[in-house]
Amino acid sequence: xxxxxxxxxxxxxxxxxxxxxxxxEAKGHGYDVKILRAVIRLRKxxxxxxxxxxxxxxxxxxxxxx
Numbered sequence: 001x002x003x004x005x006x007x008x009x010x011x012x013x014x015x016x017x018x019x020x021x022x023x024x025e026a027k028g029h030g031y032d033v034k035i036l037r038a039v040i041r042l043r044k045x046x047x048x049x050x051x052x053x054x055x056x057x058x059x060x061x062x063x064x065x066x
Contacts, residue, residue, distance in 0.1 A: 023033050042050055 007048050023036065026036055042053075045053065
């Protein structure tokens with residue numbers, strides 16, 4: 001079990017490093033990494049969850065005068 005966990009941890013690190021490289025590449029092409037991360041976070045949400053999030057965000061922004 002320990003060895004399996006260690007292998008999975010190593011794979012997780014490898015994947016994490018690969019994702020960082022992709023973000024660096026995107027930044028090199030002029031993309032805003034914060035926005036890319038936000039887009040990915042939103043795409044992970046279910047459609048109704050995202051709609052609720054957007055309504056709440058708009059409500060808060062309006063309440064704050066933004």
